[in-house]
Amino acid sequence: MKTKLIFKIFLLSIFFFNISNYSFSQRCDKKKFYDKKDLGNYDYRGQSSYSLLSPGDTVKLKIVVYSGQDYRIFTACDPALGQVELKLSKQIKKRKKIIKEITSEEVPIYKKDEDGELALDEWGEYIEEGSETIHDTIWGTKKYVEIKPIYSSINSSEPFWEQSVKKTQVLIVTIIVPEGDGDIAGCSSILIGHRTTRKKPKFKKM
Amino acid sequence: MLKHICNMKQISKFSKIFLLLISLILIDSCVSDNTEKKKNKDSNIYEVGNNKKTIFKLPSPVELFVFLHDNNAKFNKGILNTPDNSKKYFTNFSKLINFGIYASDLAYCTVFGQAQETFVYFKTTKSIGEDLGLNEGFNEIIIKRIENNQYQKDSLYQITMDAYWDACTYLEDLGENKKLSIILAGGWIESLHIAINSVDKFSPENKIVIRIAEQQLLLENLIGSFQTLKKDKHTQQMLAKLNELQTSFDKLYDNTDVIITENQFIEISNKIEKIRNQLVK
Numbered sequence: 001m002k003t004k005l006i007f008k009i010f011l012l013s014i015f016f017f018n019i020s021n022y023s024f025s026q027r028c029d030k031k032k033f034y035d036k037k038d039l040g041n042y043d044y045r046g047q048s049s050y051s052l053l054s055p056g057d058t059v060k061l062k063i064v065v066y067s068g069q070d071y072r073i074f075t076a077c078d079p080a081l082g083q084v085e086l087k088l089s090k091q092i093k094k095r096k097k098i099i100k101e102i103t104s105e106e107v108p109i110y111k112k113d114e115d116g117e118l119a120l121d122e123w124g125e126y127i128e129e130g131s132e133t134i135h136d137t138i139w140g141t142k143k144y145v146e147i148k149p150i151y152s153s154i155n156s157s158e159p160f161w162e163q164s165v166k167k168t169q170v171l172i173v174t175i176i177v178p179e180g181d182g183d184i185a186g187c188s189s190i191l192i193g194h195r196t197t198r199k200k201p202k203f204k205k206m
Numbered sequence: 207m208l209k210h211i212c213n214m215k216q217i218s219k220f221s222k223i224f225l226l227l228i229s230l231i232l233i234d235s236c237v238s239d240n241t242e243k244k245k246n247k248d249s250n251i252y253e254v255g256n257n258k259k260t261i262f263k264l265p266s267p268v269e270l271f272v273f274l275h276d277n278n279a280k281f282n283k284g285i286l287n288t289p290d291n292s293k294k295y296f297t298n299f300s301k302l303i304n305f306g307i308y309a310s311d312l313a314y315c316t317v318f319g320q321a322q323e324t325f326v327y328f329k330t331t332k333s334i335g336e337d338l339g340l341n342e343g344f345n346e347i348i349i350k351r352i353e354n355n356q357y358q359k360d361s362l363y364q365i366t367m368d369a370y371w372d373a374c375t376y377l378e379d380l381g382e383n384k385k386l387s388i389i390l391a392g393g394w395i396e397s398l399h400i401a402i403n404s405v406d407k408f409s410p411e412n413k414i415v416i417r418i419a420e421q422q423l424l425l426e427n428l429i430g431s432f433q434t435l436k437k438d439k440h441t442q443q444m445l446a447k448l449n450e451l452q453t454s455f456d457k458l459y460d461n462t463d464v465i466i467t468e469n470q471f472i473e474i475s476n477k478i479e480k481i482r483n484q485l486v487k
Contacts, residue, residue, distance in 0.1 A: 029375040045371035047263040050379065060260040062430060064423045066269060093426075095459040141460065168420040170427070192263070196272070 028052055028187035034076035038160070042072050042193025049190045053081060055180030061173040061190055062091070065165045072193040074160035075153070075175050078186025082178045086190075088151040088161050091170040093143060100140030106131050147172065164197050262431035264390055264424050267310045267397035268367055270417065271317040277413050279404035281318040286311040287396070287486045289330040294487075298338070299440040302385055303485050305334045306392025309370050314400055316366045319359040324366065328352055335373065338385075343372030384441065387431045391444060392485065394421075394428055399482045402475045410464035418474070419466040422455035447484075451477050 028050035047063045065071050075086045111127040113119040121127050150171075151161040173190055287307050295301045312327035332344040351365050377386040398421055405414050429452060432445045454473045458466055466474075 027379045029379055045367050046266040046269065049261055049263065050375065058259065061263060062260060062427055063263045064265055064427060066265060066273070066420070068273070069269075093459070143459070168423060170423050194265075194269070196276070
């Protein structure tokens with residue numbers, strides 16, 4: 001009887017354990033720390049990111065923005081994390097021509113006749129009369145990355161970055177959680193909204 | 207009576223034990239909630255250790271298909287991975303990669319307003335998703351929603367976008383970065399395969415050709431996400447394929463007059479077709 005009761009308690013405990021675990025676990029994509037009006041007329045499905053952060057954390061997101069699209073990028077975090085900074089930079093990959101190697105080679109100098117043509121000896125071979133050093137430049141390319149800051153939520157009057165993108169490029173989105181109590185963890189969302197740039201009407205205004 | 211009192215006492219004793227256990231469990235779950243946060247955070251750091259918490263993202267294939275549609279590309283059912291192939295995928299890797307491929311095909315059908323094909327590809331994607339235990343986004347409720355909205359293009363678009371997005375965010379939330387990267391690779395390769403096959407005639411000014419050339423940035427991000435993963439046979443093989451493809455895309459940096467030449471386009475197309483064929487077979 002007693003064993004049965006203990007077994008029942010054990011089963012109930014497992015049941016409650018699972019329920020409580022389920023209810024306590026959190027999905028950051030379901031937490032919304034923003035007003036609906038902040039979203040504007042943009043689609044946020046695609047490159048938005050959600051994560052659990054603590055004070056002092058920094059998250060870097062590399063995204064690709066297409067030309068011909070408008071973007072609105074902002075962050076919305078658990079207020080417990082304090083004033084989280086959003087920074088945006090352009091990543092421009094370039095290649096420049098560089099000197100890879102300069103080679104030196106000793107080459108013979110051949111005798112020339114009165115007409116400026118190479119003179120031949122009795123065996124029909126060119127006649128060597130010395131040598132000279134010839135330098136050859138071998139060119140190569142070097143990839144390098146240029147990072148150009150374009151936005152910081154701390155220095156901006158707008159809480160979001162909003163632009164029509166003219167050239168497809170990589171953007172680096174960084175969020176910096178201020179230092180604080182390291183035991184705190186809160187959800188953060190980096191919201192990347194996009195929409196097709198509306199074409200201007202072709203007709204002239206009356 | 208005494209027996210009854212004893213029983214009452216016993217019950218009350220067990221109730222106390224029971225209440226104590228519940229309290230302990232609740233306390234434990236609160237504590238384990240914090241540990242879980244730490245655990246998730248740590249696993250996140252671990253997964254992205256090489257890049258100091260850098261997360262690499264790619265625009266959804268849907269954005270590419272909307273671009274193709276807006277630039278008058280024609281729908282071509284023949285270039286998609288046939289749903290019959292779905293029975294051929296046995297390994298987890300092939301299921302994940304083809305989940306991405308079918309999800310991309312589904313998005314293509316939706317954007318081009320192909321209601322019947324949308325339904326077929328949704329069911330195929332859902333079936334592979336079920337095998338992978340990935341029901342988020344692809345479930346019976348959504349199937350019903352698709353059935354109900356079969357001829358409303360905008361609704362179908364929203365439903366399938368939601369399904370793909372829900373599945374991806376679910377995996378990201380679970381910290382399943384490896385699965386997510388493989389799915390994204392499948393989806394990206396398929397979208398590029400569709401875009402390449404949508405080009406009627408090569409011209410460096412052709413908008414679709416230019417968008418294909420721009421995919422080098424997405425490839426770089428995709429490679430970045432694979433480099434952050436724990437090494438295993440499949441991810442290493444996939445990374446090798448992507449790196450090989452990048453050598454062709456890298457040549458575009460040397461161009462001065464045009465974004466892409468015809469030879470470069472052919473080279474990239476051939477490599478994409480080769481990789482894609484290996485993945486769907």
